Amino acid sequence: MLGSAYDERPWLALYDGDVPAAIEPRMGTLLELFAAARRDQPDRVAITYFDGRLSYRELDELSDGLACHLVEQGVGPGDRVALYLQNVPQFAIALLAGWKAGAIVVPLNPMYRSRELTKILADARPAAVVSSEQGWHDVLGELAGPAGVRVAITTSELDLQTRHDPRLFAKLERRPAAGCADLLAVARAHAGRRPPEVELSSSDVALLVYTSGTSGVPKGATNTHGNVVFNAEGMRIRVEKLGGNGIFGLAPLFHITGLVCELGAALALGRQLDLVYRFEPGVVLDALAEHRPCYMVGPSTAYMALMNHPDVTADHFSSLELVYSGGAPLPSAVVEDFRARYGHYIRNGYGLTETTATATSVPAHLEAPVLAESGTLGGCRCAQSFRTGMQVGADREADTLITSLSAIAKPHGAMPPDERCTARAGRMVESPARAGRRFREPPGRRYGPGISRVRAGEDVKTPCCASKTRGASYMDTRRPREVAVVDVPDSYRGETVKAYVSLSAGASATTEELVAHCKRQLAAYKYPRSIEILDELPKTATGKILRRELRDTARAAAR
Known part of the structure; x- marks a missing residue:
């Protein structure tokens, strides 16, 4: 149980006036939020990709077409659809298509090679994979069959744009793969068709996202549609009052931060998401100047790289109204230098794959520290119980208990935990629905032995x-x-x-x-x-x- 201080929620006094004390999601799934955005503003830009644009109508139609193909190939409710893609529009198309088919989407890190992929594919057992052509030829093609994949779909990062920036694509060429369907070809071949309706509830698993865990073996977090919507709605509340065009995709979409805090937030808001394939400082700076986003989140290392680029100016960041960092320690020197040079304070966020991205972050109108033990932006509470004789950093070690509707109910358990880490791995239990779910993070710095x-x-x-x-x-x-x-x-x-x-x-x-x-x-x-x-x-x-x-x-x- 959380202590009385948490029951009284003193951090609410620090909230901005229009931030609610608790997040009440408007709908049960991100698909429903996307459908509402498509209905209300079908011609608004959903995704930019260099000189390419996809409207909400086009994103809906392409994901419908791909979903029809998946269903025709026998993919249905409960099946897994793995995505082995960088930050390309096809990621959003495949994500929505998988959900429209009733499937669970499994984002795979495209930096993973055979060692990591073999283990994750054996654990996730995807019925279908959507991969870049290069990723398929380099590694995934030889692993898919033994892993039991029935449906293989490939796509090119060169599609849906004509700029083909040599800083990213100089060595990339189209390489159609034998036995694989082309994503855009099958999606367009089903133009005008909609997949059969599937019943999805907030308690259904939406994502199986693999984290490094605490035992040295990746664990799949079973993020439900309710988990995703809860945090996407939290981002909507944070960003909807901002001006500007939308959200910049600095963090990778195959990570929970990019997936929820960028793509999920954009779809919940009905705003545009700006994608640039993968991080390259010069390309990012050009895209910031071209698309003028109002919000950006990414790791501290990305901000350091941008600051060190010879062509960077304050104008590159002038459209931004909120800048956040997460996923890595944020040195105070970086925060102060970025503000001194570009006029923006980088606010920090903290979360886990198991809490479907953000668990707590600095409010948009304040600077850290806010309240040492509390979460922010209604609906999520964090508590730490310090333990004698153990260390966190140079001082003490603690258990962290997170109570939130964004916390997963249980991990995907096919991969056995290492026994030596079990004692430090924490635990997750369900609490009453109104209170959300509790996730107990490992003590100390979150990293068990090894x-x-x-x-x-x-x-x-x-x-x-x-x-x-x-x-x-x-x-x-x-x-x-x-x-x-x-x-x-x-x-x-x-x-x-x-x-x-x-x-x-x-x-x-x-x-x-x-x-x-x-x-x-x-x-x-x-x-x-x-x-x-x-x-x-x-x-x-x-x-x-x-x-x-x-x-x-x-x-x-x-x-």
Whole structure:
């Protein structure tokens, strides 16, 4: 139970006058909110993509057509449709189409390679995948069949625009894949048709979004339509009174932040969403100047990269009325420098995949800190219970309890948790519907044993103990006997990844070979840029690797 201070909700006094004490979603699903926007303003721009535009009418028609194709191929309620796409309009088309078919959408990080994708596909068991052509040829094509995928659809990032900016697309060409349907072709082939009506409720699962979890294995969060609508409506309340054209897609849509706080918010608002494929500082600056959005959210590293671009000026950000950051630590120096140079205060937000993006954030009219223990923007409460003798940062460790209608009821449980992390993994329980759901986050810094912190806003996971790394290590090679991965300071990313390795008897390897192996096996944000080979990793008397000692050593060397 939350304490009496939370029952009294003293943070409500800090709310702006037109922000309600509690969010009351107008509808049960984002599909319903989208349908209302399409009905009220069908010709308004829904998505910009370089020089391309999709209206709400066109987005509806294309997603209808794709949904018809999915249904014809046997995809229906409860099936999973995986999306292996960057920030392209086809992501929104496929998301809506999957829901119109009654399916659960599974966003996949397009940086994932075979190691990560194999595990997630085996867990999610998608009936259909929608992939970029390049992603299909590079990795997904060889994994889809063994994973039981029945329907394969590909699309090109070059579609729905003609600009083809060489900073992003210089090496990209259309590569239709044998045995795969083309997304736009099948959507247009069903023009004028609507898929059969499906009954979706707020309690139905809308998304299966994979997080790094606390055990070193991705866990699928079962975000319901009600979860998505709750936070999308929260974003609507925050943004609807702003002027400007709409929302800039700085965060990736395959992450819960971009999916809900950008795409979900845009559809709930009936505003436009500006997409630029993937983050490239010069391209982002050009798009900001061209589309003049009023709202933007992204990781602190993105803001640092934009600030360091040689062509950046205050005018690039002049249309923005709200700027938020999340997903990575936000250094105060960045906040103050950004404000001094461009006149905007970057407000911080905190959330989880399990809370369907934002759980708490700085109100739009205030600056942090607001109230140390409370959430903001009605309907979500956060409490911390501090525990003696444990540490968070340099001080104390805490359990965080989040009560909100955005919190998932339960995780997707097919992937077994690592037993060593279970005690620190927290727990999730359902509470009465009116009170929302409670999610208990892991204590301390959210990372259990063997979990490094964040590299460029991404969680990085590793095996938890020496016994787990023998013969099947983080590097997936027999040469390392033991591996420990730690976070170290990085002047650009905030934190990056370093690995310590001891080799098996008689084995030999160079650090360059191990780094190259990791680069082939893991997503770019995960593989360690630095590896140090030791004769023996430090351990406790019971044989546990002393990662804290290694981390302290690495941080001291980085100073």
